[in-house]
Amino acid sequence: MRAAEKPEIAALPIFAEMETEQRERIFANAFLQVFPPALKLFDVGQKPDFLHILVDGLVELYTSNGDRTTTMAIMRPVRSFILAAAYTDQPYLMSARTLSASRILMIPSALIREAIDNDRALMQAAMKELSFGFRYFVRALTDMKLRQSVERLGNYLLVESDERGGAFQFDIPIEKRTLASLLGMTPENLSRAFSALGSHGVNIEGSVVQIVDRGKLVAFAKPDAFPTNDIASLGL
Template sequence: MRTAEKPEIAALPLFAAMDADQRERIFAASFLQVFPPSLNLFDTGQKPDFLHILVDGAVELFTANGDRTTTMAILRPVRSFILAAAYTDQPYLMSARTLSSSRIMMIPSALIRDAIDNDRALMQGAMNELSFGFRYFVRALTDMKLRQSVERLGNYLLVESDERGGAFQFDIPIEKRTLASLLGMTPENLSRAFSALAAHGVNVDGSVVQIVDREKLASFAKPDAFPTNDLAG
């Protein structure tokens, strides 16, 4: 890692409170690289040589079974992935690829395991990361089991609006086929779900969403009673 990059990375939540000498030890052995879009970073079943930290860009976590592939999460900065595999030295349960040009820090897994064991602040940061990840996947599983596809899409749009300060108009930040996979739909079902949301206060033109009646959409989609800023995506 270049010297000029260190202050920015040192300010990231995972590193900010840790011992300066331990942090410098991590930085000395780490890489900060820019990856192009649509690049596979690692595959399911691969041993975790590195802990990845998304600094800029977007990353898709996905898994496959035969010729079927599904999106598990969309990551946005700043977030580590996949800490559970890196810390336990167990194979990845998901694959990862970039969705856009992405700046990613790569820390050798053996080093991050040792640092977590020896630095209380880093251990607390790691616990926060793991907790956010757990809560995200509980929420996603609950969505899949308890909500119909149109309701899942409505909730997704409400979250995207909230992340933009309650914006009533915004661009969908990922391709629609990726969104369909994330929400457990086919692209055709996603198209029908967007059409169905017209009756609940949503207009869609290409990738542009306009929430014309937020109260009506919320009444239909019934957003989470306990929203959190978990694993963004």
């Protein structure tokens, strides 16, 4: 990592409260790299050589079984992934690839394990990251079990709106094929779901979503009763 990059990285939530000596030791052995879109970062079953921290960009976490592939999560800045594997030194249960040009900090896993064990502030930050990941998958599993596909899409759009301060118009940040996989749908079903949401207060043109009647969409999708601002950005 170049000296000019250190102040920005030191200000990231996971590092902000660390002891200076421990943080400098991590920085001396870390790599901050820019990766192009559609680049595979690691595979299921691979041992975690690094903890990855997404500073800029988008990363897809996904898994496969035979010829079937499904999106598990979309990573947004600033989050680590996959901390659970890096800390326990266990094989990855998901693969990762960039969806856009992404700037990623890579810290050797052995070093991050040692630092977590010896720095209270980093340990607390790591616990928070793992908690975000746990809460995300509880919500995702609840969403899959309790909502029909059109309701899942409606709930996703409400979460995206909330992430933008309640915006009524926004661009879908990922390709529709990836969104369909994230929501457990086929692209064809996703297209039909968007059409169905037209009668529940949503207009869609290309990748641009307009929520023209939020109350109607809320009544249909029945979003979680508890705050959902931990869904779109998580650490796993």
